[in-house]
Amino acid sequence: MSEIAKRHFKDGKRSTLVPLFLPWALQAVAGLLAPTAYAQAVHEQQQSPSVPASATQAGPGSVRDPASDPNALSLTMRDAVKLALKQNPGLLAARLEALESAQTAKIARAAFLPKATAGLEEQMQRLNLATLIGQESAPYSVGPYSNVQLDANFDIPLIAVSAWRTYQSEKLREKASGRNAAAVQESIAGVVVAQYLSLLRSKATEQAVQSRIDLATVLLRLANDQLRQGTGTSTDALRANVELLVEKENLVRAEAQTRGYGYGLAQVLGLSEDQQVVPAEILTAADGPVPEGKEVLDEAFETRPDLQSLSALSQAADYDRQAAEAQRLPEFHFDGFWAQTGRSPAGVLPAYAYQVELKVPVFSGGRITAESARAKLAAKRTKDLVTERRQAITQEVRNALSSLEAAHMELELSTEALRLSTRELTESRNRFAAGVTTNIEVITAQTSLAQATDTQIGAMYDLQQAKADLSRARGRIAEDYGN
Numbered sequence: 504m505s506e507i508a509k510r511h512f513k514d515g516k517r518s519t520l521v522p523l524f525l526p527w528a529l530q531a532v533a534g535l536l537a538p539t540a541y542a543q544a545v546h547e548q549q550q551s552p553s554v555p556a557s558a559t560q561a562g563p564g565s566v567r568d569p570a571s572d573p574n575a576l577s578l579t580m581r582d583a584v585k586l587a588l589k590q591n592p593g594l595l596a597a598r599l600e601a602l603e604s605a606q607t608a609k610i611a612r613a614a615f616l617p618k619a620t621a622g623l624e625e626q627m628q629r630l631n632l633a634t635l636i637g638q639e640s641a642p643y644s645v646g647p648y649s650n651v652q653l654d655a656n657f658d659i660p661l662i663a664v665s666a667w668r669t670y671q672s673e674k675l676r677e678k679a680s681g682r683n684a685a686a687v688q689e690s691i692a693g694v695v696v697a698q699y700l701s702l703l704r705s706k707a708t709e710q711a712v713q714s715r716i717d718l719a720t721v722l723l724r725l726a727n728d729q730l731r732q733g734t735g736t737s738t739d740a741l742r743a744n745v746e747l748l749v750e751k752e753n754l755v756r757a758e759a760q761t762r763g764y765g766y767g768l769a770q771v772l773g774l775s776e777d778q779q780v781v782p783a784e785i786l787t788a789a790d791g792p793v794p795e796g797k798e799v800l801d802e803a804f805e806t807r808p809d810l811q812s813l814s815a816l817s818q819a820a821d822y823d824r825q826a827a828e829a830q831r832l833p834e835f836h837f838d839g840f841w842a843q844t845g846r847s848p849a850g851v852l853p854a855y856a857y858q859v860e861l862k863v864p865v866f867s868g869g870r871i872t873a874e875s876a877r878a879k880l881a882a883k884r885t886k887d888l889v890t891e892r893r894q895a896i897t898q899e900v901r902n903a904l905s906s907l908e909a910a911h912m913e914l915e916l917s918t919e920a921l922r923l924s925t926r927e928l929t930e931s932r933n934r935f936a937a938g939v940t941t942n943i944e945v946i947t948a949q950t951s952l953a954q955a956t957d958t959q960i961g962a963m964y965d966l967q968q969a970k971a972d973l974s975r976a977r978g979r980i981a982e983d984y985g986n
Contacts, residue, residue, distance in 0.1 A: 574777050575778070575779055575781045576769070576779070577781045577782075577783045578780050580700075580782075580784060580984060581984060581985060581986075583695050583699050584695050584696065584981065584984045587692065587694075587773070588688055588985055590772075590773050591691050591773055592773065593687060594691055597683060601680040607673055607676070607677070608670065608673040608674050611670040611673040614663065614669065615660045615663040615670065617659040619658075621653075621655045622653070624651075625649065625651050627649050627650075628648060628649075629644055630645045632644060649847065650844065650845070651844065651846070651847060651848055651851060652845075653842060654844070655841050656838070656839070656840050657839055658838040660836050661836060662832075662835040663835075663836075664826075664832050665827075665830045665832070668825045668826035671822045672819040672820075675822065676816065678811075679813075682808040682809070682812035682815060685811075686807075686808040686812060688981050689808060689975065691771075692980045692981040692984060693971065693975045693980050695768070695771055695772070696971045696984050697971065698764065698771055700968055700971065702768055703782055704961070704964040705763075707786040707960045707963070708757050708760075709758055709760075709761050712753045713754060715750045715949065715952075716751060718949065719743065719746050722746065723747050725743075725936065726740040726742075729938075735938075739941055739942045742943065743942055743946070746946050746949065765780045786964060786967065787967070788962075788966060790970065796900065796904055799976070800900050802977050802978075803896050803900050804893065806977065806978040806979060807896055807977075808978060809892060809978075810892050813892050816888075817882065823881065823882070824875065824881075826878075827874040827875040827877075828875050830871045830874070835859065836859070836860040837857075837858075837859050837860075838857075838858060840854075840856045840857075841855040842854045842855070899975075900973075902976075903969060903972040903973035903975075904973065906965070907969040910965040913966075914959070914963060917959040918959060918962075921952070921956060924951045924952040924956075927948045928945070928949060930948075931945045931948040932948070
């Protein structure tokens with residue numbers, strides 16, 4: 504049995520907790536009681552999965568295993584996150600919305616940029632003088648005559664404060680839309696990581712049950728050997744057989760659950776309906792030092808895309824208020840007209856008109872006042888949303904740090920409980936092999952060991968999920984798990 508490395512605190516740093524290597528311990532227990540059966544069980548154990556709880560061992564990622572189900576896709580967690588960020592429909596829609604927002608900002612910018620139009624026309628006219636001067640005259644008409652004109656109109660806003668503020672507001676909305684797409688990316692990465700961890704937990708449970716089946720098989724052989732030798736009873740053999748069947752039922756349920764999580768992850772990744780994901784990693788207790796709470800909180804306030812999106816929307820609402828109030832200010836425009844006109848292309852002459860225009864709103868029917876009031880309310884509402892989001896982030900960071908701290912202690916306690924349960928099983932099976940007791944004591948010890956194993960698997964899952972939650976609270980889960 505490998506020695507358990509205790510975690511410790513020193514200079515604010517935590518050492519990595521290395522949990523027990525469960526299958527090796529169980530094999531060793533079996534070997535103490537039935538050498539022949541143990542040798543065969545070891546051979547069978549080598550052909551079946553195991554549940555090591557050490558450093559991560561990643562298999563080939565993003566490739567199909569030809570020896571397995573052709574519809575099974577073997578992925579590491581990093582590959583799964585990358586695949587989701589590449590093809591998830593919700594994320595693609597959010598990115599398209601960000602692109603639309605950029606075009607909206609360009610439209611707003613056009614309001615205070617110079618504008619010009621060009622035209623070319625040729626027309627034939629005949630005028631009724633009676634309708635023009637209001638009395639009968641001779642001749643009664645003029646024309647018909649032709650006219651050719653090449654013209655250009657332009658408008659150059661010199662001072663347009665409201666349009667400028669509106670453009671600034673739209674630029675901030677463009678930024679908010681981009682950060683919103685990043686927030687959707689974080690959310691999708693969090694869902695994929697959580698689903699993948701659930702798949703790893705289910706797979707670890709399946710492998711632990713398989714290990715218990717191997718031990719129950721050894722116990723049944725031992726009980727049958729003692730029955731043939733006259734040192735045991737048929738009740739012991741029946742009891743051992745029941746225990747083996749119960750563990751096989753547990754294996755069926757665990758395998759079904761693993762397939763279910765694989766199908767669920769395939770749905771999150773947007774794979775076809777007949778595909779399932781097979782994990783290319785194992786559940787581990789690998790971990791690093793727990794960061795300081797204030798450091799994590801400051802980082803979350805700086806990097807969380809949802810908070811950045813709300814902050815940009817709050818600034819945009821403030822610019823909307825300024826734009827509404829700026830409608831009371833005068834606007835200056837320089838516009839004009841220039842043309843080459845004549846009855847024929849050979850006889851065209853230049854014609855033009857230039858002017859400086861001043862627009863001052865006098866009465867607007869209360870529109871400007873209402874728009875200003877509405878913009879002020881919107882600005883206040885978005886500021887309240889920013890405050891609410893900061894409070895929510897603070898709570899998320901605190902919960903994540905608390906869960907991570909608890910997961911470390913839970914894993915340490917479950918590892919110690921597993922060690923004691925393994926020792927209990929060893930001693931009880933030695934007593935049964937010596938004929939001192941029945942295998943009721945052995946089966947009870949096996950039940951305790953099974954509970955301790957499930958608890959340790961749950962503790963490793965809680966640790967990894969707490970790490971993912973902390974990364975999500977910091978706004979870096981897509982970067983930490985997808986790059």
